Amino acid sequence: MIRVDTLTKQFGEFTAVNQLSFTVAPGEVLGFLGPNGAGKSTTMKMLTGFLQPSAGQITIEGINVLTDAQQAQAIIGYLPEGAPAYGEMTVAAFLGFIADVRGYRGSEKQQRIDTVVAQVELQAVLHKRIETLSKGFTRRVGLAQALIHDPKVLILDEPTDGLDPNQKHQVRELIKGLAADKIVIISTHILEEVSAVCSRALIIADGRLLLDGKPHELEAQSRYHNAILIELESEQEDALDTLRSLEGVASVDELEENRCFMLFPQGGKLLMREVVRVLDEKQWPVENLHVEKGRLDDVFRQVTHEASAPVAAV
Amino acid sequence: MNSMINSVIKRELYSYFATPVAYVFILMFLVLAGVFTFYLGHFYERGQADLAAFFNFHPWLYLFFMPAIAMGLWSPERQLGTIELLMTLPISQWQAVVGKFVAAWLFAGLALVMTFPIWLTVAYLGDPDNGVILAGYVGSWLMAGSFLAIGSCMSVLTKNQIIAFILTVVVCFIFMVSGVPMVLDAFAWAPQWLIDFVAGLSFLTRFEAISRGVIDLRDLVYFAAMIGLWLYLTQWALQRSKHQ
Numbered sequence: 284m285i286r287v288d289t290l291t292k293q294f295g296e297f298t299a300v301n302q303l304s305f306t307v308a309p310g311e312v313l314g315f316l317g318p319n320g321a322g323k324s325t326t327m328k329m330l331t332g333f334l335q336p337s338a339g340q341i342t343i344e345g346i347n348v349l350t351d352a353q354q355a356q357a358i359i360g361y362l363p364e365g366a367p368a369y370g371e372m373t374v375a376a377f378l379g380f381i382a383d384v385r386g387y388r389g390s391e392k393q394q395r396i397d398t399v400v401a402q403v404e405l406q407a408v409l410h411k412r413i414e415t416l417s418k419g420f421t422r423r424v425g426l427a428q429a430l431i432h433d434p435k436v437l438i439l440d441e442p443t444d445g446l447d448p449n450q451k452h453q454v455r456e457l458i459k460g461l462a463a464d465k466i467v468i469i470s471t472h473i474l475e476e477v478s479a480v481c482s483r484a485l486i487i488a489d490g491r492l493l494l495d496g497k498p499h500e501l502e503a504q505s506r507y508h509n510a511i512l513i514e515l516e517s518e519q520e521d522a523l524d525t526l527r528s529l530e531g532v533a534s535v536d537e538l539e540e541n542r543c544f545m546l547f548p549q550g551g552k553l554l555m556r557e558v559v560r561v562l563d564e565k566q567w568p569v570e571n572l573h574v575e576k577g578r579l580d581d582v583f584r585q586v587t588h589e590a591s592a593p594v595a596a597v
Numbered sequence: 598m599n600s601m602i603n604s605v606i607k608r609e610l611y612s613y614f615a616t617p618v619a620y621v622f623i624l625m626f627l628v629l630a631g632v633f634t635f636y637l638g639h640f641y642e643r644g645q646a647d648l649a650a651f652f653n654f655h656p657w658l659y660l661f662f663m664p665a666i667a668m669g670l671w672s673p674e675r676q677l678g679t680i681e682l683l684m685t686l687p688i689s690q691w692q693a694v695v696g697k698f699v700a701a702w703l704f705a706g707l708a709l710v711m712t713f714p715i716w717l718t719v720a721y722l723g724d725p726d727n728g729v730i731l732a733g734y735v736g737s738w739l740m741a742g743s744f745l746a747i748g749s750c751m752s753v754l755t756k757n758q759i760i761a762f763i764l765t766v767v768v769c770f771i772f773m774v775s776g777v778p779m780v781l782d783a784f785a786w787a788p789q790w791l792i793d794f795v796a797g798l799s800f801l802t803r804f805e806a807i808s809r810g811v812i813d814l815r816d817l818v819y820f821a822a823m824i825g826l827w828l829y830l831t832q833w834a835l836q837r838s839k840h841q
Binding site: 328331332333334335353354356357359361363364365367368369370371372376380381383384385386412428 | 600607608611616677678679681684685686687689839840
């Protein structure tokens with residue numbers, strides 16, 4: 284269990300994190316979502332004991348991070364932004380150092396290293412110097428060192444940043460495959476990652492918590508939630524007006540004149556029945572019919588734009 | 598507690614020798630030590646079976662070489678971001694500070710030990726007092742530690758290795774010359790205890806006695822205290838940056 288209470292961090296005049304409060308339970312994969320400079324990394328730096336907060340409390344599995352940082356760090360696996368590592372060391376030597384610090388010795392140490400190397404597939408580069416590795420491999424080394432002690436809490440700062448789609452997929456599968464009693468916090472601005480991996484998301488902007496909910500709950504906030512895309516094979520003159528007049532339709536966007544339409548429902552209502560009825564009645568040749576779940580980037584922009592709007596208004 | 602410090606020491610030493618830097622460093626140190634001893638120190642001309650000519654130059658050798666080691670203790674970590682990795686491992690700040698210092702000190706010790714051919718030379722050519730020479734080496738190593746401890750603190754203060762180097766050289770230089778008549782004259786207005794205190798801060802004065810084989814406990818305590826003080830200040834600076 285992680286409990287964060289009115290966490291605040293000020294750098295001189297600038298408030299990076301503003302009274303952030305949330306809890307995370309075991310089994311949850313929590314996503315920090317937010318624009319650059321929102322305070323996601325700063326929050327993680329405080330969770331892991333790297334920075335001291337200006338105000339507020341952090342408790343991780345009952346340990347007060349502000350007073351007993353080392354104790355908390357023993358059960359946390361942390362991948363800092365950019366996956367820093369000692370470049371002149373080989374992967375094996377580096378993991379050996381981390382395993383040492385984590386308290387492993389002898390055959391158990393070798394076992395732990397072998398396990399994480401297999402988990403993130405580092406066999407090919409085990410004896411290469413880290414500074415010679417590609418971004419993807421460096422990121423994997425960072426993940427390996429975070430996993431090596433099978434920690435209860437995993438805090439990953441932009442774990443898939445700069446990875447190619449295959450590598451992104453691998454990392455996400457890795458995260459999903461972790462044991463159900465772990466707490467995982469990842470920060471990202473890749474929205475599909477939130478849907479793919481997270482069980483819950485916090486949208487953070489300007490240091491403040493704006494939204495807290497499951498991905499599908501956040502999607503439901505989008506104006507695209509339950510919107511219907513209709514693509515017709517041939518142009519239909521009266522299509523736009525007909526669709527506009529349907530019950531429950533808030534508005535219609537004409538994406539291609541007389542051919543392609545996006546129907547927006549009032550209040551996320553289900554329009555399918557009406558749509559099917561009118562399509563059947565009019566006998567229009569339908570090429571494509573699709574229900575949108577809701578676009579997170581839409582919600583994201585909406586919510587974060589609102590947050591910064593008051594400042595702009597001044 | 599010990600094992601954490603050992604892990605840090607091991608890692609640091611690995612990094613020293615992972616690149617040619619360590620070998621170049623030791624080589625240059627040995628070459629310069631040799632040049633100073635035999636040419637500038639007129640080792641042969643003196644015709645004496647001791648290593649005074651050798652030890653006399655150590656403070657000046659260290660003034661350049663020790664900051665060169667120390668600048669790499671913390672500045673690169675801050676520059677490259679690995680400090681965030683190090684400080685989020687279950688290692689206390691003190692353990693990290695001590696571990697890095699000891700690794701640097703051992704490395705300096707290695708460079709010192711590698712000068713043994715000079716000892717062999719004087720032992721072959723004459724009949725030196727080996728006890729005096731041994732004392733000289735131990736004292737020199739302690740003094741090297743003082744330089745490194747100052748450098749460690751300067752290194753925490755900046756991301757830029759060059760600034761760390763220059764700061765260290767300046768501070769060490771101040772400590773070196775605080776016993777020189779020219780500096781003490783500037784304190785002519787001060788009470789005697791203050792003049793004595795300033796003079797007592799001088800590396801040169803303290804080391805001079807040791808290099809002649811005079812082991813005064815006060816001199817040893819002085820260097821040990823310097824090391825302790827500057828390591829404490831290193832940790833203090835580190836703690837400050839955590840609160841930013």
